[in-house]
Amino acid sequence: MKFQNVESRLVPMPATNIDTDQIIPARFLKTISKEGLGANLFCDWRYDKQGNPKPDFILNQPRIQGAQVLLAGDNFGCGSSREHAPWALTQFGFRAVISTSFADIFRGNSLKNGLLPVIVPPDVHAELFGAVEQNPAAVVKIDLARQTLTTPAGREVPFPVDGFSKHCLLEGVDEMGYMLQHDARIAAFEAGRVGSINTLT
Amino acid sequence: MPRTIIEKLWDSHVVHEQPGAPALVYIDLHLIHEVTSAQAFQGLRERGLKVRRPDLTLATVDHSIPSTDRSLPIVDELGRKQLEQLDKNCQEFGIRLYGIHSDRQGIVHVIGPELGLTQPGMTVVCGDSHTATHGAFGALAFGIGTSQVEHVLATQCLLQMKSKTYQVQVNGALKKGVSAKDIILAVIAKIGIGGGTGSVFEYTGPAVRALSMEERMTVCNMSIEGGARAGLVAPDDTTFQYLQGRPHAPKGADWDAAVARWKQLPTDDGARYDHTVTIDADRLEPMITFGTNPGMGVSINAAVPAPSQIADPGARADLEKALRYMGIEGGKPLVGHKVDVVFIGSCTNSRISDLRTAASVLKGRKVSPNVRVLVVPGSQEVKRQAAAEGLPEVFRAAGADYREPGCSMCLAMNGDMVEPGQYSVSTSNRNFEGRQGPGARTFLASPLTAAASAITGVVTDVRTLL
Numbered sequence A: 001m002k003f004q005n006v007e008s009r010l011v012p013m014p015a016t017n018i019d020t021d022q023i024i025p026a027r028f029l030k031t032i033s034k035e036g037l038g039a040n041l042f043c044d045w046r047y048d049k050q051g052n053p054k055p056d057f058i059l060n061q062p063r064i065q066g067a068q069v070l071l072a073g074d075n076f077g078c079g080s081s082r083e084h085a086p087w088a089l090t091q092f093g094f095r096a097v098i099s100t101s102f103a104d105i106f107r108g109n110s111l112k113n114g115l116l117p118v119i120v121p122p123d124v125h126a127e128l129f130g131a132v133e134q135n136p137a138a139v140v141k142i143d144l145a146r147q148t149l150t151t152p153a154g155r156e157v158p159f160p161v162d163g164f165s166k167h168c169l170l171e172g173v174d175e176m177g178y179m180l181q182h183d184a185r186i187a188a189f190e191a192g193r194v195g196s197i198n199t200l201t
Numbered sequence B: 001m002p003r004t005i006i007e008k009l010w011d012s013h014v015v016h017e018q019p020g021a022p023a024l025v026y027i028d029l030h031l032i033h034e035v036t037s038a039q040a041f042q043g044l045r046e047r048g049l050k051v052r053r054p055d056l057t058l059a060t061v062d063h064s065i066p067s068t069d070r071s072l073p074i075v076d077e078l079g080r081k082q083l084e085q086l087d088k089n090c091q092e093f094g095i096r097l098y099g100i101h102s103d104r105q106g107i108v109h110v111i112g113p114e115l116g117l118t119q120p121g122m123t124v125v126c127g128d129s130h131t132a133t134h135g136a137f138g139a140l141a142f143g144i145g146t147s148q149v150e151h152v153l154a155t156q157c158l159l160q161m162k163s164k165t166y167q168v169q170v171n172g173a174l175k176k177g178v179s180a181k182d183i184i185l186a187v188i189a190k191i192g193i194g195g196g197t198g199s200v201f202e203y204t205g206p207a208v209r210a211l212s213m214e215e216r217m218t219v220c221n222m223s224i225e226g227g228a229r230a231g232l233v234a235p236d237d238t239t240f241q242y243l244q245g246r247p248h249a250p251k252g253a254d255w256d257a258a259v260a261r262w263k264q265l266p267t268d269d270g271a272r273y274d275h276t277v278t279i280d281a282d283r284l285e286p287m288i289t290f291g292t293n294p295g296m297g298v299s300i301n302a303a304v305p306a307p308s309q310i311a312d313p314g315a316r317a318d319l320e321k322a323l324r325y326m327g328i329e330g331g332k333p334l335v336g337h338k339v340d341v342v343f344i345g346s347c348t349n350s351r352i353s354d355l356r357t358a359a360s361v362l363k364g365r366k367v368s369p370n371v372r373v374l375v376v377p378g379s380q381e382v383k384r385q386a387a388a389e390g391l392p393e394v395f396r397a398a399g400a401d402y403r404e405p406g407c408s409m410c411l412a413m414n415g416d417m418v419e420p421g422q423y424s425v426s427t428s429n430r431n432f433e434g435r436q437g438p439g440a441r442t443f444l445a446s447p448l449t450a451a452a453s454a455i456t457g458v459v460t461d462v463r464t465l466l
């Protein structure tokens, strides 16, 4: 699927270091498919012990329904390598996450699943939290081709994304195809290895 | 130009590099477990692909399996289906599986090293963020997501951007009662859980050289908790001695050739790192975490920070949130705080030396009647060795529950859970909200601290018992 530009309200979650155990707790990882995870996104923050939605948690508030951009505190996605985290986020409807920084594995996993991590400097980050606090309906625009985020105030801010991931997202191609093209190179590399690398036999 | 071991490992595994794209990096060993692989195999099936190198791929089960009697059927239906799926996938794609009844089963990061599969100079990956454990051997070991598991299965390669190099230098020597776990908890407390983002750590310095292989694994294991992609220790005689004679280690002339190759790996004199942080082992005390991420750690007798001392409003709010979840006040030490559960296990601290350490404290003592103590060996091999040394009897006599190998209460997927609101002193690596069960409150610490706290029923400085 090709990544289209996003124009959306923001879902603010200012906590820093939100880890993948919060995004999707381990007990939901017994699945053998990628589906059905969105309902348990942020499960322990979202539902009480009886399984009822907690009204004060942001994902349960009517005003964010349909929003596609998560505005999160610093170092989002730290912890476990579970790709179930971006699966759950995209199934809920998110297409981009904005933060000042992302944990490496989460960032890589997201890019492979059509979820765009948008890194912004602290002043822009603070501006966005301020904007959504003032006006919950404030809208940001994300243009991947131009690598720009437009704040509700109309300020256009560039964000980094590596050229390869950008190409894959915009063209809707996945990395496997690219890797398979290098089959002959991989075979040549294997043939040229010094010493035994095979420890299993 | 002089190179670090990190750069040497990288350079020797790059299959292809082109500007603007991540490098194609060859993987020497791919470890697989039940939780992060099913969707990858399904992806292969949908694309009509095979596993390129089943001979470099090994599977085991650890995350979701019960720690109770393995001769009984698994009652958790989803968990059972996941195991059956791994079985099917391994058969279909020709991958060796050390399954639930194998005498080589264990936590993936425990069995790789103990079988001699993990060797210096290798690249190792696993769909698990604690893969850095294997870095203790001077290997470059990354935790990867499920899409990447699929990539490696199909191509034996990983697409990776080159990492920055980050030296973690530990000077001096550890005092009695202070352990490898305290080193890594102190490092993370110092640099923060995002401190190593984009980097690979190399642990250096006399205090690291003095560590055993199992202790080095404990240190490398938690590199991800410092945000790093990987962490490693250059190989030396300690490494070679540990490896020699292991089932999959090279033998005879191959061994000599391998050691000669491995001796080329350590960082060259004059090589430069992108970052360096220094820790003084002489001044380290036993460490414990008080909050909801592994960077929230203090010396066991030091006061937990109080929100009122924190100037930055964001940081203050984070601390307040963590302390509220943990149900503790800032401004005083954790020593003496009530404990409900003690967990000794996980890929950080479930090896034979960890069990010996815990047993040395528990021997001839009784655990507090108010504390549930779970000791879970990391593998069948650890379990066999522990049995040969009479450790299960020590644990049971003390009143601890001694279980079957696996991840168990580290991530509470298998039903081994801390109850809501309870406090656990755990030798594992994560204290995130709910990690050990919904509402569970985790203090991360060393096996010594965990065993000492099991006896007294409160957070305890083990040195008062030694």
Ligand code: SF4
Residues within 6 Å of the ligand: B062, B063, B107, B108, B109, B128, B130, B346, B347, B348, B406, B407, B410, B411, B428, B429
């Ligand atoms: S013991 Fe814990 S951290 Fe280690 S592999 Fe298992 S779940 Fe992950």
